[in-house]
Amino acid sequence: MSAVLRPEIHDTPARFDARNLGRLHITPLQAPLGARVSGLDVRERPSAAQVLALKAALRKHHILVFSGQTPDDSQFLDFTRHFGTIFAAPRNAPVLGSDPYGNTPEVVRVSNVDDGLLGNHELPAHADHHWTPQPSAGSLLLALEVPSLGGDTTWRNLALAYDALDDATRREIDDLQLITYNPFLRSRHPLPDGKRPLYRSPDIEALTPWVAHPLVRTHPESGLRALYLDESTEVELVGYDPVAGAALIARLREHLLQERFAYRHQWQVGDIVYWDNQITLHGRTEFDPSERRVLKRISLSGSTPF
Numbered sequence: 110m111s112a113v114l115r116p117e118i119h120d121t122p123a124r125f126d127a128r129n130l131g132r133l134h135i136t137p138l139q140a141p142l143g144a145r146v147s148g149l150d151v152r153e154r155p156s157a158a159q160v161l162a163l164k165a166a167l168r169k170h171h172i173l174v175f176s177g178q179t180p181d182d183s184q185f186l187d188f189t190r191h192f193g194t195i196f197a198a199p200r201n202a203p204v205l206g207s208d209p210y211g212n213t214p215e216v217v218r219v220s221n222v223d224d225g226l227l228g229n230h231e232l233p234a235h236a237d238h239h240w241t242p243q244p245s246a247g248s249l250l251l252a253l254e255v256p257s258l259g260g261d262t263t264w265r266n267l268a269l270a271y272d273a274l275d276d277a278t279r280r281e282i283d284d285l286q287l288i289t290y291n292p293f294l295r296s297r298h299p300l301p302d303g304k305r306p307l308y309r310s311p312d313i314e315a316l317t318p319w320v321a322h323p324l325v326r327t328h329p330e331s332g333l334r335a336l337y338l339d340e341s342t343e344v345e346l347v348g349y350d351p352v353a354g355a356a357l358i359a360r361l362r363e364h365l366l367q368e369r370f371a372y373r374h375q376w377q378v379g380d381i382v383y384w385d386n387q388i389t390l391h392g393r394t395e396f397d398p399s400e401r402r403v404l405k406r407i408s409l410s411g412s413t414p415f
């Protein structure tokens with residue numbers, strides 16, 4: 110039996126009801142990026158209008174801050190999957206939480222206790238999985254236990270950082286390709302002096318596998334241009350003089366770390382921050398190792414940067 114579509118269905122395609130937002134409110138932060146989301150319990154299935162409002166808000170504000178959330182792992186995953194599939198790294202590209210066979214857990218425990226990952230030290234600003242061929246489009250962190258002081262996470266707006274460059278610098282960097290070497294591979298292959306270079310010089314053997322991405326990335330949905338460079342991972346500009354390249358990267362890093370592009374988040378238990386890795390960096394301050402800090406992270410898969 111064949112279904113016959115009524116012509117009026119073609120004439121007036123159904124749309125979600127934009128009024129069906131429930132109690133959802135999105136309020137921009139007084140900051141260079143970020144918005145606060147209220148009136149949503151991530152344990153419950155969101156409406157189409159709510160999902161679309163969150164997607165639009167993320168595009169516009171780059172990070173979304175939720176509070177008072179209590180999902181278990183499966184509820185956290187269900188909520189996250191409204192925004193895409195869960196990130197899995199290629200087996201030969203280790204990332205935070207990978208096992209020795211290259212499997213990546215869906216939910217990564219970011220904690221300084223009970224065999225958690227990342228300890229209590231400061232984390233330089235980075236975009237998750239930058240060194241993989243298709244870096245994660247976004248990540249969500251849920252705070253379960255937080256220290257009384259420190260362990261704040263700062264996000265940086267890389268579109269603002271790009272816009273604030275002078276014209277000559279923008280012209281100079283617009284078509285450059287940057288290799289960001291995998292820091293987990295550098296841990297497995299330490300240099301004789303144990304140092305972690307900020308820029309690979311010709312005397313250092315390149316870590317493999319590596320992949321080059323545009324230094325100026327175009328956001329795949331908004332089209333915004335962003336300076337796709339982190340604070341201190343070993344990098345190299347393709348086909349560029351090594352001395353001039355190291356100097357250019359150092360200058361760009363100093364530029365993007367300015368406070369005028371940053372929002373610093375002091376965590377409360379129950380916070381979720383959902384950020385766009387394609388247009389922001391994040392890093393955190395250290396905290397007292399005698400205090401507990403436990404968060405869970407889920408990352409979404411991404412696409413080849415262009």
Ligand SMILES: O=C(O)CCC(=O)C(=O)O
Nearest residue numbers: 219232237261262393406
């Ligand atoms: O501990 C933090 O605040 C951030 C950790 C981090 O970089 C991550 O989970 O991707």
Ligand SMILES: [Fe+2]
Nearest residue numbers: 235236237391
């Ligand atoms: Fe991260």
